[in-house]
Amino acid sequence: MIRLTLHFNVLLITILLALLTIPLTLASHEKKNDEINNKQNINNNSDSNSLTQKIFNIEIKQQKVVGKSKTIRITQGDNVSIIWQSDEAAKLHLHGYDIEFDISASEAKTLHFIATASGRFAITSHGFSNKIGHGHEALLYLEVYPD
Numbered sequence: 001m002i003r004l005t006l007h008f009n010v011l012l013i014t015i016l017l018a019l020l021t022i023p024l025t026l027a028s029h030e031k032k033n034d035e036i037n038n039k040q041n042i043n044n045n046s047d048s049n050s051l052t053q054k055i056f057n058i059e060i061k062q063q064k065v066v067g068k069s070k071t072i073r074i075t076q077g078d079n080v081s082i083i084w085q086s087d088e089a090a091k092l093h094l095h096g097y098d099i100e101f102d103i104s105a106s107e108a109k110t111l112h113f114i115a116t117a118s119g120r121f122a123i124t125s126h127g128f129s130n131k132i133g134h135g136h137e138a139l140l141y142l143e144v145y146p147d
Protein backbone atom coordinates (compact mmCIF):
# COMPACT_ATOMS: atom_id res chain seq x y z
CA MET A 1 0.00 0.00 0.00
CA ILE A 2 2.82 2.41 0.90
CA ARG A 3 4.63 1.49 -2.32
CA LEU A 4 1.53 2.17 -4.35
CA THR A 5 1.08 5.68 -2.87
CA LEU A 6 4.77 6.40 -3.47
CA HIS A 7 4.39 5.38 -7.12
CA PHE A 8 1.24 7.43 -7.37
CA ASN A 9 3.05 10.48 -5.96
CA VAL A 10 5.91 10.10 -8.38
CA LEU A 11 3.39 9.87 -11.23
CA LEU A 12 1.56 12.95 -9.96
CA ILE A 13 4.76 14.98 -9.72
CA THR A 14 5.76 13.90 -13.23
CA ILE A 15 2.39 14.98 -14.61
CA LEU A 16 2.58 18.31 -12.77
CA LEU A 17 6.08 18.97 -14.09
CA ALA A 18 4.97 18.09 -17.59
CA LEU A 19 2.03 20.48 -17.35
CA LEU A 20 4.31 23.24 -16.08
CA THR A 21 6.84 22.80 -18.89
CA ILE A 22 4.31 22.78 -21.76
CA PRO A 23 3.33 26.47 -21.45
CA LEU A 24 7.00 27.40 -20.99
CA THR A 25 8.07 25.65 -24.20
CA LEU A 26 5.12 27.12 -26.10
CA ALA A 27 6.08 30.61 -24.93
CA SER A 28 9.69 30.23 -26.01
CA HIS A 29 8.58 28.88 -29.39
CA GLU A 30 6.40 31.91 -29.96
CA LYS A 31 9.27 34.18 -29.08
CA LYS A 32 11.57 32.40 -31.52
CA ASN A 33 8.99 32.66 -34.29
CA ASP A 34 8.69 36.38 -33.65
CA GLU A 35 12.43 36.79 -33.91
CA ILE A 36 12.52 34.87 -37.18
CA ASN A 37 9.66 36.95 -38.59
CA ASN A 38 11.44 40.16 -37.66
CA LYS A 39 14.60 39.01 -39.36
CA GLN A 40 12.69 38.09 -42.50
CA ASN A 41 11.10 41.51 -42.58
CA ILE A 42 14.48 43.18 -42.33
CA ASN A 43 15.83 40.97 -45.11
CA ASN A 44 12.83 41.68 -47.32
CA ASN A 45 13.40 45.39 -46.94
CA SER A 46 17.08 45.14 -47.80
CA ASP A 47 16.41 42.86 -50.77
CA SER A 48 14.33 45.44 -52.56
CA ASN A 49 16.31 48.56 -51.68
CA SER A 50 19.94 47.98 -50.81
CA LEU A 51 21.20 46.36 -54.04
CA THR A 52 23.51 48.78 -55.78
CA GLN A 53 22.31 49.74 -59.24
CA LYS A 54 25.02 49.67 -61.90
CA ILE A 55 24.18 50.87 -65.39
CA PHE A 56 26.56 50.62 -68.36
CA ASN A 57 26.15 51.88 -71.91
CA ILE A 58 27.94 49.79 -74.51
CA GLU A 59 28.14 50.64 -78.18
CA ILE A 60 29.06 48.18 -80.89
CA LYS A 61 30.31 49.36 -84.27
CA GLN A 62 31.59 47.06 -87.00
CA GLN A 63 31.33 44.09 -84.67
CA LYS A 64 33.54 45.62 -81.98
CA VAL A 65 32.91 47.48 -78.74
CA VAL A 66 33.58 51.20 -79.10
CA GLY A 67 36.10 52.68 -76.65
CA LYS A 68 39.33 51.63 -75.00
CA SER A 69 37.93 49.76 -72.02
CA LYS A 70 36.84 46.22 -72.76
CA THR A 71 36.09 45.43 -69.12
CA ILE A 72 33.03 46.06 -66.97
CA ARG A 73 33.91 45.97 -63.25
CA ILE A 74 31.22 45.41 -60.68
CA THR A 75 30.76 43.98 -57.18
CA GLN A 76 29.01 40.74 -56.30
CA GLY A 77 25.37 41.43 -55.48
CA ASP A 78 25.09 44.44 -57.80
CA ASN A 79 21.89 44.98 -59.73
CA VAL A 80 23.32 45.34 -63.24
CA SER A 81 21.88 46.84 -66.41
CA ILE A 82 23.94 46.82 -69.59
CA ILE A 83 22.38 48.89 -72.35
CA TRP A 84 23.51 47.80 -75.79
CA GLN A 85 23.49 49.89 -78.91
CA SER A 86 24.70 48.35 -82.15
CA ASP A 87 24.97 49.09 -85.86
CA GLU A 88 24.23 45.43 -86.54
CA ALA A 89 21.96 42.78 -85.10
CA ALA A 90 23.71 40.08 -83.09
CA LYS A 91 23.27 37.25 -80.65
CA LEU A 92 25.46 37.76 -77.58
CA HIS A 93 26.41 35.37 -74.82
CA LEU A 94 27.37 36.24 -71.26
CA HIS A 95 29.48 33.28 -70.17
CA GLY A 96 29.38 32.04 -66.57
CA TYR A 97 25.88 33.38 -66.08
CA ASP A 98 25.05 31.65 -69.35
CA ILE A 99 22.69 34.32 -70.61
CA GLU A 100 22.17 34.47 -74.37
CA PHE A 101 20.42 37.55 -75.70
CA ASP A 102 19.73 39.35 -78.96
CA ILE A 103 20.65 42.91 -79.79
CA SER A 104 19.27 44.76 -82.77
CA ALA A 105 20.41 47.56 -85.01
CA SER A 106 17.13 49.43 -84.70
CA GLU A 107 16.81 49.88 -80.94
CA ALA A 108 18.78 49.69 -77.71
CA LYS A 109 18.56 46.47 -75.77
CA THR A 110 19.00 46.23 -71.99
CA LEU A 111 20.52 43.15 -70.40
CA HIS A 112 19.49 43.05 -66.76
CA PHE A 113 20.73 40.66 -64.08
CA ILE A 114 21.87 40.39 -60.45
CA ALA A 115 25.59 39.66 -60.18
CA THR A 116 25.31 36.60 -57.93
CA ALA A 117 28.55 34.88 -59.03
CA SER A 118 32.02 36.41 -58.74
CA GLY A 119 34.71 35.91 -61.36
CA ARG A 120 35.77 37.06 -64.83
CA PHE A 121 33.29 36.27 -67.57
CA ALA A 122 33.51 36.83 -71.30
CA ILE A 123 30.72 38.31 -73.35
CA THR A 124 31.09 36.81 -76.82
CA SER A 125 29.13 37.04 -80.02
CA HIS A 126 27.19 34.03 -81.22
CA GLY A 127 26.87 35.57 -84.64
CA PHE A 128 26.17 38.92 -86.27
CA SER A 129 23.30 39.68 -88.65
CA ASN A 130 21.58 36.41 -87.74
CA LYS A 131 24.48 34.33 -89.03
CA ILE A 132 25.10 31.58 -86.52
CA GLY A 133 28.62 31.36 -85.21
CA HIS A 134 30.65 31.63 -82.06
CA GLY A 135 33.27 34.33 -82.00
CA HIS A 136 36.09 33.14 -79.84
CA GLU A 137 37.25 36.66 -79.33
CA ALA A 138 35.43 38.27 -76.44
CA LEU A 139 33.66 41.54 -77.17
CA LEU A 140 33.84 42.45 -73.51
CA TYR A 141 34.72 41.05 -70.11
CA LEU A 142 32.61 41.25 -67.01
CA GLU A 143 34.60 41.24 -63.76
CA VAL A 144 32.54 40.59 -60.65
CA TYR A 145 34.55 41.22 -57.47
CA PRO A 146 33.59 39.32 -54.30
CA ASP A 147 31.54 41.38 -51.86
Ligand SMILES: [Cu+2]
Pocket residue numbers: 093094095124125126134
Ligand atom coordinates in the same frame (compact mmCIF):
# COMPACT_ATOMS: atom_id res chain seq x y z
CU1 LIG B 1 29.34 31.91 -75.93
